[in-house]
Amino acid sequence: MxxxxxxxxxxxxxxxxxxxxxxxxxxxxxxxxxxxxxxxxxxxxxxxxxxxxxxxxxxKVRGSLNALLESAEGAEQIVIASGGNAGIAAALAAARLGMSCTVVVPESAPHTKVAAMWSYGAEVLWHGTTYEEAYRYAAELAAERKALRLHAYDLxxxxxxxxxxxxxxxxxxxxxxxxxxxxxxxxxxxxxxxxxxxxxxxxxxxxxxxxxxxxxxxxxxxxxxxxxxxxxxxxxxxxxxxxxxxxxxxxxxxxxxxxxxxxxxxxxxxxxxxxxxxxxxxxxxxxxxxxxxxxxxxxxxxxxxxxxxxxxx
Structure with missing residues (x-):
């Protein structure tokens, strides 16, 4: 959703x-x-x-927190595609609100940013070589898990x-x-x-x-x-x-x-x-x-x- x-x-x-x-x-x-x-x-x-x-x-943590606070009624997990900072922000926001977070990143995602996602308890999945490929997989994953899907910027x-x-x-x-x-x-x-x-x-x-x-x-x-x-x-x-x-x-x-x-x-x-x-x-x-x-x-x-x-x- x-x-x-x-x-x-x-x-x-x-x-x-x-x-x-x-x-x-x-x-x-x-x-x-x-x-x-x-x-x-x-x-x-x-x-x-x-x-x-x-x-x-x-x-980006401002936007992630605002989106979750506005929309997370009853949601327990979120999924987002990100090349870096949006994933960090979503992971931090989810942790603050007691939700689980999965971030789908392209294979080129910087290790420094992936490590930050892990530090906030996120599950990180690598898929594809571009943000677009990661985004498509995140949409499929969110539907499969019935999770709340965040967009990195267009929400x-x-x-x-x-x-x-x-x-x-x-x-x-x-x-x-x-x-x-x-x-x-x-x-x-x-x-x-x-x-x-x-x-x-x-x-x-x-x-x-x-x-x-x-x-x-x-x-x-x-x-x-x-x-x-x-x-x-x-x-x-x-x-x-x-x-x-x-x-x-x-x-x-x-x-x-x-x-x-x-x-x-x-x-x-x-x-x-x-x-x-x-x-x-x-x-x-x-x-x-x-x-x-x-x-x-x-x-x-x-x-x-x-x-x-x-x-x-």
């Missing part, structure tokens, strides 16, 4: 506010850090949203849960500066945009080799892109994320793999912050010049995940 959601699968600020109430006391309100970072033409003032400090090292409750990041930023940051967030399947950027609406500009940043949002906006529909380099797992933007991006004018900026690597290394060298490539992608836009702040502007940069092997820095 699948979680309940409103007809049309649309997400609004009211859904995000309901998620914040549902998640109260269950997640961390992650801090912000006002600082400057090296840019192509000198120091750039930024506000870093330290979401990598979230339980499980990923923003209203998951998007609404991620959007609580946006409500926190309203309380933590003065003014209404632009918010830069990494794009994979789109739940983070979509959730933040649903929370903020047209009050603030929300910008998606994605690797140029996996431009899920950029490709969808160009084609006016979700399309598959070939995964390579620092792929964030998803190779197709979610339907919900694309609808929200259209509704609120969310745009996409592309950054190179080298820029992502440089931003990640910079965070460690200058601040001793350890994040995965996805966690540094939004910052890469500022440091590479893909995003140039207006005069007097201090953009918010969301550092969204820390599930990585520090030895890879």
């Amino acid at each position: 699948e979680p309940r959601h409103r007809s049309g699968s649309q997400v609004y600020r009211s859904d995000v506010r309901a998620a914040r109430k549902r998640l109260a006391g269950r997640i961390r309100k992650t801090p912000v850090f006002h600082t400057s970072v090296a840019g192509p033409y000198g120091p750039v003032p930024v506000t870093l949203k330290l979401e990598y400090l979230q339980h499980g090292g990923t923003f 209203p409750a998951v998007v609404a849960g991620a959007g609580v990041v946006g409500l926190e930023l309203e309380e933590q940051v003065r003014g209404r500066p632009p918010v830069l967030a990494t794009v994979g399947g789109g739940s983070l950027v979509a959730g933040v945009a649903a929370a903020l609406g047209r009050r603030q500009q929300v910008i998606g940043v994605e690797p140029e080799r996996v431009p899920t949002l950029h490709a969808a906006l160009s084609a006016d529909r979700p399309v598959d892109v070939a995964a390579s380099g620092n792929a964030l797992g998803a190779t197709r933007i979610g339907e919900i994320a694309l609808e929200i991006a259209r509704r609120y004018g969310v745009r996409s900026l592309l950054v190179t793999e080298d820029a992502i690597t440089a931003a990640r290394e910079y965070l460690w060298r200058e601040f001793r912050i350890v994040v995965e490539p996805a966690g540094a992608t939004a910052l890469a836009a500022v440091q590479s010049g893909a995003y140039v702040p207006a005069e007097g502007e201090r953009p918010v940069v969301v550092l969204c995940g820390a599930n990585t092997d520090p030895a890879m820095l």
Whole structure:
């Protein structure tokens, strides 16, 4: 079975506010850090949203917990397909609520992330070489076991849960500066945009080799892109994320793999912050010049995940 959601699968600020109430006391309100970072033409003032400090090292635990709290009446087990962080988040959320969790991962799933799933008590099954193959098997498995099936990013409750990041930023940051967030399947950027609406500009940043949002906006529909380099797992933007991006004018900026690597290394060298490539992608836009702040502007940069092997820095 699948979680309940409103007809049309649309997400609004009211859904995000309901998620914040549902998640109260269950997640961390992650801090912000006002600082400057090296840019192509000198120091750039930024506000870093330290979401990598979230339980499980990923923003995705917000969405997983929200979906389970909203839909888990009578459910004892969940099944999810994931290349990494969504599986970690689902495993953690299930453990918190006394449910069993099975994560289907592609054979390429990083051992660091699989180990984190195990640490929260999840059963991990390897199937196929891509997320799509793992997803199809997870759907079959959920039907066979009569389990609750979660989607890694294209589920209203998951998007609404991620959007609580946006409500926190309203309380933590003065003014209404632009918010830069990494794009994979789109739940983070979509959730933040649903929370903020047209009050603030929300910008998606994605690797140029996996431009899920950029490709969808160009084609006016979700399309598959070939995964390579620092792929964030998803190779197709979610339907919900694309609808929200259209509704609120969310745009996409592309950054190179080298820029992502440089931003990640910079965070460690200058601040001793350890994040995965996805966690540094939004910052890469500022440091590479893909995003140039207006005069007097201090953009918010969301550092969204820390599930990585520090030895890879």
